[in-house]
Amino acid sequence: MRTASLPGECLTRTKSRHPTVTVRKASVEDLDAILDIGLAALPHDPQWHYRFPYRHEFPEDTRDFTRARYKEFLEDGEKQWCVMVAESADAQHPRGAKPVAFAIWEIVNIRKHFGFCTPSKTSTNTSTPRTAPSVKRRRDGHAQRMQAWNKTTSWSKQRIFDDIYGTGHFHLQILATHPSYRKRGAATALCNVGLAAATRLNMVVSVFASPMGRRLYRQLGFCYVNEVRIQVEGEDQFVILTAMLYVPDVPAFPRYDFWSPNSAMTT
Numbered sequence: 001m002r003t004a005s006l007p008g009e010c011l012t013r014t015k016s017r018h019p020t021v022t023v024r025k026a027s028v029e030d031l032d033a034i035l036d037i038g039l040a041a042l043p044h045d046p047q048w049h050y051r052f053p054y055r056h057e058f059p060e061d062t063r064d065f066t067r068a069r070y071k072e073f074l075e076d077g078e079k080q081w082c083v084m085v086a087e088s089a090d091a092q093h094p095r096g097a098k099p100v101a102f103a104i105w106e107i108v109n110i111r112k113h114f115g116f117c118t119p120s121k122t123s124t125n126t127s128t129p130r131t132a133p134s135v136k137r138r139r140d141g142h143a144q145r146m147q148a149w150n151k152t153t154s155w156s157k158q159r160i161f162d163d164i165y166g167t168g169h170f171h172l173q174i175l176a177t178h179p180s181y182r183k184r185g186a187a188t189a190l191c192n193v194g195l196a197a198a199t200r201l202n203m204v205v206s207v208f209a210s211p212m213g214r215r216l217y218r219q220l221g222f223c224y225v226n227e228v229r230i231q232v233e234g235e236d237q238f239v240i241l242t243a244m245l246y247v248p249d250v251p252a253f254p255r256y257d258f259w260s261p262n263s264a265m266t267t
């Protein structure tokens with residue numbers, strides 16, 4: 001089956017429930033704004049400190065590597081990734097609106113599902129840019145934990161989502177709202193773009209939720225699927241991610257029981 005539009009066009013500009021927040025597709029010009037939002041927001045997610053415990057000693061590495069990775073997302077040309085920003089009306093800003101939140105969607109499955117490309121192995125690694133910046137090895141990160149993160153999230157994504165839904169799901173990779181603009185519906189507006197696309201395309205949305213994200217996703221109609229524990233052997237510290245799915249009300253999909261940690265899958 002083919003659609004007339006390219007995958008990124010499925011995620012279109014929209015108005016949020018909050019009148020001063022609008023969502024649009026991001027461009028490379030948004031890189032610095034997105035970077036500032038990410039660096040302010042993501043330390044509130046426990047996995048950030050877990051992976052990058054030395055970020056206070058080496059803030060320039062955190063900035064350089066995060067910037068390089070976000071640049072890759074933005075320059076991808078919507079082959080694999082689609083970046084959306086939420087803007088808040090701001091008379092002081094030259095454009096009358098200021099980026100306050102962003103979402104990065106992995107949309108390669110939309111391409112595959114609708115025949116825009118042949119399936120190929122895709123990377124889920126968000127911590128190590130392919131194009132390394134000036135510093136070869138990041139000093140802010142804990143190498144073993146970063147490795148455990150990449151290995152476990154990649155394996156879990158395959159087992160929990162890909163093996164069941166194949167190319168019928170697309171993935172919310174990163175969601176972040178600047179701390180000064182939280183609880184105004186920015187993240188909700190960003191998610192709603194993806195959820196509307198999922199409903200339109202009869203696809204499922206998958207996410208590994210942080211503790212802060214979990215509550216929001218649940219309110220939006222995501223269901224609990226599983227918990228993923230990331231831990232280096234011999235260490236006490238670990239992080240838990242919650243695998244969640246948004247399944248549009250389309251009978252063709254297998255469904256998980258709603259928000260039950262012991263959910264059995266039913267068809």
Ligand SMILES: CC(C)(COP(=O)(O)OP(=O)(O)OC[C@H]1O[C@@H](n2cnc3c(N)ncnc32)[C@H](O)[C@@H]1OP(=O)(O)O)[C@@H](O)C(=O)NCCC(=O)NCCS
Nearest residue numbers: 041045175176177182183184185186187188209210212213
């Ligand atoms: C999780 C996160 C993205 C949410 O961003 P946000 O823009 O504040 O989210 P929203 O405003 O859409 O919703 C958050 C809450 O505000 C409420 N809200 C939304 N619009 C509102 C409004 N106009 N007035 C009052 N409350 C509102 C929502 O109902 C929600 O309620 P809850 O606290 O009971 O869950 C943000 O906290 C964040 O960046 N956290 C750190 C990074 C992270 O964990 N990301 C998720 C990765 S999976």
